[in-house]
Amino acid sequence: MSQFSAGAAFRQAVREESPLQVVGAINANHALLARRAGFRAIYLSGGGVAAGSLGLPDLGISGLEDVLVDVRRITDVCDLPLLVDVDTGFGASAFNVARTVKSLIKAGAGAMHIEDQVGAKRCGHRPGKEIVSKAEMVDRIKAAVDARTDENFVIMARTDALAVEGLDAAVDRALACVEAGADMIFPEAMTELSMYKQFANAVKVPILANITEFGSTPLFTVEELKTADVGLVLYPLSAFRAMNKAAENVYGAIRRDGTQKAVLDTMQTREELYERIDYHEFERKLDALFQAQKK
Numbered sequence: 494m495s496q497f498s499a500g501a502a503f504r505q506a507v508r509e510e511s512p513l514q515v516v517g518a519i520n521a522n523h524a525l526l527a528r529r530a531g532f533r534a535i536y537l538s539g540g541g542v543a544a545g546s547l548g549l550p551d552l553g554i555s556g557l558e559d560v561l562v563d564v565r566r567i568t569d570v571c572d573l574p575l576l577v578d579v580d581t582g583f584g585a586s587a588f589n590v591a592r593t594v595k596s597l598i599k600a601g602a603g604a605m606h607i608e609d610q611v612g613a614k615r616c617g618h619r620p621g622k623e624i625v626s627k628a629e630m631v632d633r634i635k636a637a638v639d640a641r642t643d644e645n646f647v648i649m650a651r652t653d654a655l656a657v658e659g660l661d662a663a664v665d666r667a668l669a670c671v672e673a674g675a676d677m678i679f680p681e682a683m684t685e686l687s688m689y690k691q692f693a694n695a696v697k698v699p700i701l702a703n704i705t706e707f708g709s710t711p712l713f714t715v716e717e718l719k720t721a722d723v724g725l726v727l728y729p730l731s732a733f734r735a736m737n738k739a740a741e742n743v744y745g746a747i748r749r750d751g752t753q754k755a756v757l758d759t760m761q762t763r764e765e766l767y768e769r770i771d772y773h774e775f776e777r778k779l780d781a782l783f784q785a786q787k788k
Contacts, residue, residue: 499603500645503574506533507677507699507725512718515576515701517729519545519736520563524571525769526732532573534603537563538729539578540616545733553614557583557593561600568601576604576649578729581612581625582633590633591640594648604647606679606701607633609654609666617653617681618708624657627666631673638674649701651679656709660688664695671696677724682709689721699724706734 507513510533518524518535527535540551542560549555560577567575577597582590590607597605608614609630611623624630630650637648650670654663667678679701680692693700702723704712718726739759746756753760767773 498643498645499568499574499601500598500643500647501603502572503534503576503603503647504645504676506574509533512702512715512723513725514715515725515727517541517727517731517733518567518571518575519730519733521566521570522770523732523736524567524573524575528571528573529769534576535567535571535573536576536727536729537567537578537602538733539580541730541733542578551614551616553580553612555580557596561596564597564600564602574603575601576606576647576727577602579605579607580614581610582607582637585612587632587636590636594637594640594646595642598641598643598646602646604649604677605637606649606651606677607637608651608679608681609633617651617703618705618710620656622653622656624652624654627669630666631669634670634673634675647676648674649677649679650675651681653681655680655684655688656682660691664692667692667696671698677701679703679727684709684711686713686717686721689718689723693722693724701725701727703727703729705729706731 513534514532515534515536516527516532517538518527519541524535542563543549543551543555546563547555547559564575564577579593583593609624611625615622634648634650650667652663652666654666663680667680677699678692678696681703683689689700689702700723702718704710704726715726743756747753
């Protein structure tokens with residue numbers, strides 16, 4: 494029997510849905526909801542791990558193990574291929590990048606993206622970003638490619654160079670990353686559709702568009718991005734932002750009113766939760782076990 498490859502599943506999804514919508518799942522429960530909604534692939538954001546799991550800003554504070562905990566929880570219950578944000582690789586050397594790749598594959602991820610910012614990184618849509626040299630970024634990609642224990646695992650190169658060095662330099666970096674073995678390219682914080690088209694024409698591998706809310710990139714539609722030859726469309730934290738706003742509203746109402754009655758209609762019901770996580774099937778197995786023990 495052949496072993497399942499999450500990387501192969503991710504590549505297949507990219508081939509079969511063009512462009513592939515990849516939606517952020519902040520935790521295992523959201524991964525199940527994304528699958529229920531019909532998505533073919535999901536995403537774990539580094540900023541999401543920092544803010545959601547640690548309550549910290551996306552400034553290179555979280556580490557590999559923080560990410561792996563969330564990866565394992567997601568892949569344990571959801572078979573959708575998972576793309577993971579590994580920031581700059583979680584360490585200064587090629588050995589750190591290699592460890593990250595091997596650990597992600599072992600944890601069940603199908604793809605990762607690694608960026609060309611310095612170790613003290615920032616959110617890709619914030620000012621003040623600094624990037625490493627093109628040569629250092631190429632070394633990161635080579636280390637990642639060499640470390641693969643599954644040849645189908647996807648190595649995606651993200652470049653933040655647009656805001657620092659301009660479009661032509663960003664494309665040049667992307668080309669160097671593809672030559673080094675990157676399977677896909679993630680040009681961060683693009684501001685025009687034509688920029689994606691320029692990347693796609695140059696690199697000849699799938700291009701990811703990060704359509705995050707409240708950032709530098711307009712909220713282009715799937716159809717608009719398709720005209721620019723974008724291969725993947727990422728929505729990294731859309732559900733997370735909605736979840737946070739809903740939680741704030743519920744907490745405020747309970748504190749203000751002394752009851753949650755006014756916000757019940759904004760909540761997932763108990764039965765809806767049970768259905769989404771297959772609670773009743775687990776309970777039936779537990780009942781069957783108890784019955785067997787009584788005999």
